[in-house]
Amino acid sequence: MIETPSYRLDLERGYARMASPGGGEDWLRLSLIAAVDAIDVRDETLAVDEPSLDGRTVTVERRSTLWERAGTTLVCRDDGIEVRTWVEGEAKLGAVHLLGGRRLGSASGSFPSGVHATELFTANPGDPGRLTLAAGESASIGVVGDGNPGRGHWFFTPAPLVFALRSPAGSWTGLSLVAPLEELRFPQVELLGGDRALQLRLDYEGHTRTTGRFDAPVVLVSPGAADGYDAIARYRAAAPVPQRRHADADWWRRPIFCGWGAQCALAGRERVPAAELATQERYDAFLAALEAHGVEPGTIVIDDKWQTAYGTNEPDRSKWPDLHGWIAAQHDRGRRVLLWWKAWDVEGLDPELCIRTAEGEPVAVDPTNPATRDLVGRMLHALIAPGGLDADGLKVDFTARTPSGSALELSGDDWGISLLHELLAVVYAGVKGAKSDALVLTQTPHPAFVDVTDMIRLNDMLRLDDPGPLPPVVPQMRHRAAIVRAACPELLVDTDDWAVPSKREWREYLEAKGELGVPSLYYATELDVSREPLDEDDYAAIRRAWGEA
Numbered sequence: 110m111i112e113t114p115s116y117r118l119d120l121e122r123g124y125a126r127m128a129s130p131g132g133g134e135d136w137l138r139l140s141l142i143a144a145v146d147a148i149d150v151r152d153e154t155l156a157v158d159e160p161s162l163d164g165r166t167v168t169v170e171r172r173s174t175l176w177e178r179a180g181t182t183l184v185c186r187d188d189g190i191e192v193r194t195w196v197e198g199e200a201k202l203g204a205v206h207l208l209g210g211r212r213l214g215s216a217s218g219s220f221p222s223g224v225h226a227t228e229l230f231t232a233n234p235g236d237p238g239r240l241t242l243a244a245g246e247s248a249s250i251g252v253v254g255d256g257n258p259g260r261g262h263w264f265f266t267p268a269p270l271v272f273a274l275r276s277p278a279g280s281w282t283g284l285s286l287v288a289p290l291e292e293l294r295f296p297q298v299e300l301l302g303g304d305r306a307l308q309l310r311l312d313y314e315g316h317t318r319t320t321g322r323f324d325a326p327v328v329l330v331s332p333g334a335a336d337g338y339d340a341i342a343r344y345r346a347a348a349p350v351p352q353r354r355h356a357d358a359d360w361w362r363r364p365i366f367c368g369w370g371a372q373c374a375l376a377g378r379e380r381v382p383a384a385e386l387a388t389q390e391r392y393d394a395f396l397a398a399l400e401a402h403g404v405e406p407g408t409i410v411i412d413d414k415w416q417t418a419y420g421t422n423e424p425d426r427s428k429w430p431d432l433h434g435w436i437a438a439q440h441d442r443g444r445r446v447l448l449w450w451k452a453w454d455v456e457g458l459d460p461e462l463c464i465r466t467a468e469g470e471p472v473a474v475d476p477t478n479p480a481t482r483d484l485v486g487r488m489l490h491a492l493i494a495p496g497g498l499d500a501d502g503l504k505v506d507f508t509a510r511t512p513s514g515s516a517l518e519l520s521g522d523d524w525g526i527s528l529l530h531e532l533l534a535v536v537y538a539g540v541k542g543a544k545s546d547a548l549v550l551t552q553t554p555h556p557a558f559v560d561v562t563d564m565i566r567l568n569d570m571l572r573l574d575d576p577g578p579l580p581p582v583v584p585q586m587r588h589r590a591a592i593v594r595a596a597c598p599e600l601l602v603d604t605d606d607w608a609v610p611s612k613r614e615w616r617e618y619l620e621a622k623g624e625l626g627v628p629s630l631y632y633a634t635e636l637d638v639s640r641e642p643l644d645e646d647d648y649a650a651i652r653r654a655w656g657e658a
Contacts, residue, residue, distance in 0.1 A: 251297020363407025
């Protein structure tokens, strides 16, 4: 038995029972076996040795069907436990199961960790109507997702890799993955819930080869958190965080107008795709409508699709006859202009610059290819440099399209969360090299990404493809802002503004934006979902909110 001011740990064969100090309330029954699969062979445990103790460090070795040696080490700190899973041998990694694994014997099968909890918190927003889940449910955090069933966790990609469990007595325990960025070579971490049980699953998809010892990311078990946001803050304190190289510019804090909501409102009225309405003529009309009511944004975002192709990002002259001149005119009025940029898209690119299937089909930009990095650098210089379009930065979108799959081929050997960071590092360096005070706006509130972004967008308020009534907006957006503050306190927050179910909800959120971050406006004359027009009282509310920002 090991006891600290924060918890009590009792060792038993194959498990470590974690309870409140003094043992009054059970929290977790940590499984001391794991499963580190190769891409083609499963790892199963044949036997578990007796624990060996060195002070407050506990090591349990197991005999594996795959690895020469394998085991779990618990480092018992005063404020929590580091669960370290390791193996020795050679293989291409497949799925890695932490806090649980498969065992062969008189009782065979999967042996996850036990849980005594009523509520599950995930740092990755999903269903906007649910801020937390029930204990026993599953959840995912990573860089893949979309509007299809089971993939709706795309608002933050990646979010901090943190889950938290609330005990029946109200105490919260955080479960987080702590590792350097270069070791986050999996697209997502899945918490697999069960009957009073859970385990974590990371799938390396065959893109990581180990030839000696492999150490999985550390699972940090942090009891005594005040809530899920406190669990994130504790994770942030323990996680490796890169140094930011660029200071904030004062203009970044000025109110933003993004034309996407206005494009969508027009699209519904004119029955055309919203992307067809990202034109110079339409944006002039949006801004004229705002100016007529005394609404003056400091930054304008030209949204999807101002370019001829997502991969090449050359201005579509049929939509923008003189984008350089238009940006110059905004500069003359004291405004800045951001261009919407779609991550990973291959439209218009040579397949040789892309991540491809075994049949040669391009699926994503390949940031590990030197030729691709050179192309992206030249493209960004043309967009941002004073000698080019002279735009003032990028709104980066679709980071949830990070490639996933064992049969995909790329030039280098990076993968998963780490691969997305590699892409954004190329983008960030290109933008800052062209204009040092340019703004890069992303949806990546993971501490390891603070060196490749300047501002975190809270993202779409709703999942419009979900059936049933639309949930309230403000609680969800407060929830997301609290996640960002806990994980990346050094970054600014873009409050977003799309899509609201009603004017009442929009007005309520308008009043809250100033305390959450930089206020953002997506509409010019009417809302898109409810079709309600903006009136003078609404414009006055915007002016008041922006005056207080």
